[in-house]
Amino acid sequence: MPHQAPAETRPPGKRPQTGQPAIRLTGLEKHFDKVRAVDGVDLDIPPGEFFSMLGPSGSGKTTVLRMIAGFELPTAGTIELEGKDVSQLAPFDRDVNTVFQDYALFPHMTVQQNVEYGLKVKRVGKTERRDRAKEALRTVRLEDFGDRKPTQMSGGQRQRVALARALVNHPKVLLLDEPLGALDLKLRQTMQVELKQIQREVGITFVFVTHDQDEALTMSDRIAVFNAGRIEQVGTPVEVYERPASAFVAGFVGTSNLLSGRSAEAVIGRPGVYSIRPEKIRIDGDLASPAGPGETSATGSVTDVVYAGSTVRYAVALDAGGQLSVVRQNTSEPTEFADGRVRLRWRREHSFRVPEAG
Numbered sequence: 001m002p003h004q005a006p007a008e009t010r011p012p013g014k015r016p017q018t019g020q021p022a023i024r025l026t027g028l029e030k031h032f033d034k035v036r037a038v039d040g041v042d043l044d045i046p047p048g049e050f051f052s053m054l055g056p057s058g059s060g061k062t063t064v065l066r067m068i069a070g071f072e073l074p075t076a077g078t079i080e081l082e083g084k085d086v087s088q089l090a091p092f093d094r095d096v097n098t099v100f101q102d103y104a105l106f107p108h109m110t111v112q113q114n115v116e117y118g119l120k121v122k123r124v125g126k127t128e129r130r131d132r133a134k135e136a137l138r139t140v141r142l143e144d145f146g147d148r149k150p151t152q153m154s155g156g157q158r159q160r161v162a163l164a165r166a167l168v169n170h171p172k173v174l175l176l177d178e179p180l181g182a183l184d185l186k187l188r189q190t191m192q193v194e195l196k197q198i199q200r201e202v203g204i205t206f207v208f209v210t211h212d213q214d215e216a217l218t219m220s221d222r223i224a225v226f227n228a229g230r231i232e233q234v235g236t237p238v239e240v241y242e243r244p245a246s247a248f249v250a251g252f253v254g255t256s257n258l259l260s261g262r263s264a265e266a267v268i269g270r271p272g273v274y275s276i277r278p279e280k281i282r283i284d285g286d287l288a289s290p291a292g293p294g295e296t297s298a299t300g301s302v303t304d305v306v307y308a309g310s311t312v313r314y315a316v317a318l319d320a321g322g323q324l325s326v327v328r329q330n331t332s333e334p335t336e337f338a339d340g341r342v343r344l345r346w347r348r349e350h351s352f353r354v355p356e357a358g
């Protein structure tokens with residue numbers, strides 16, 4: 001029988017602190033024939049953290065998640081959960097649960113039965129099973145839905161049942177593989193807030209895989225940005241957005257807005273690649289007045305204006321070469337600039353050098 005006894009008596013949100021990271025990955029690699037899907041990942045995730053793995057399709061984040069779950073074995077490296085090497089253990093011998101995008105609920109069972117199912121397999125007694133399923137359904141705000149069938153529920157509700165089915169095991173770590181991917185945008189945004197609230201309440205370490213940068217920024221305590229099987233940066237949402245460690249991170253988390261080559265030398269005054277967030281740039285038609293103290297400025301021509309309701313985005317071709325995107329809050333009507341000629345200004349510290357490789 002799986003050794004679940006301590007977990008069953010442990011109330012959620014009251015985990016003993018061992019001082020160990022909840023998850024430690026060391027030199028983790030996974031090769032599929034010639035593909036290096038994961039190519040040397042080192043990572044510590046402390047207990048109780050909402051941690052996201054963000055990256056484009058094929059960057060290796062799902063493979064890392066599947067190795068933590070035990071669905072794939074590493075080619076090299078180790079996986080520790082609370083200090084214990086689990087690299088070679090079967091999935092059911094690891095104190096982790098996974099929530100997938102396709103909820104995989106049993107259609108012929110009620111919601112309550114779906115949530116109880118895993119406990120039944122582990123031969124947990126009937127009363128305890130029922131109580132724990134009710135508690136898990138309460139956590140995901142579905143306490144009144146226990147008698148329904150999954151087909152009688154919305155996509156968001158079904159995803160919450162899938163979450164309850166994982167939480168009922170009181171795992172140390174919950175792995176979530178694009179769990180909101182099948183939901184429409186509005187519902188997805190609501191669920192993002194709810195999921196974060198639930199994670200705070202239960203205090204379980206969440207590892208969340210997504211390719212959606214807004215989702216990662218909204219929900220996470222920290223984010224690892226993946227590219228080609230490696231982690232390019234680990235940091236808080238503010239760190240990753242405000243101080244991207246590479247041109248790749250700058251482009252993937254937020255809008256790519258880079259100055260390089262001749263235009264960097266002309267505008268910044270130094271060679272290199274520089275990133276500037278579009279919302280940090282001010283735009284005006286005052287071509288005569290130069291940059292103020294502590295400011296950098298450049299002149300150019302508007303090549304495109306995109307009206308998006310609350311914001312307006314301008315594409316500007318710089319006279320010094322290169323192109324910058326500028327986002328302005330739509331506090332009034334979009335400004336028409338004479339002949340499309342503009343001056344851009346930003347505080348010097350808002351354009352920062354990023355390594356070129358990546």
Ligand SMILES: Nc1ncnc2c1ncn2[C@@H]1O[C@H](COP(=O)(O)OP(=O)(O)OP(=O)(O)O)[C@@H](O)[C@H]1O
Binds near residue numbers: 035055
């Ligand atoms: N079972 C497998 N056999 C062969 N190649 C695989 C297998 N699983 C993944 N890969 C390859 O490993 C690389 C990483 O895939 P992975 O699914 O981890 O990426 P991902 O970042 O999660 O992408 P997505 O967001 O599309 O799921 C890809 O090139 C993929 O084609």
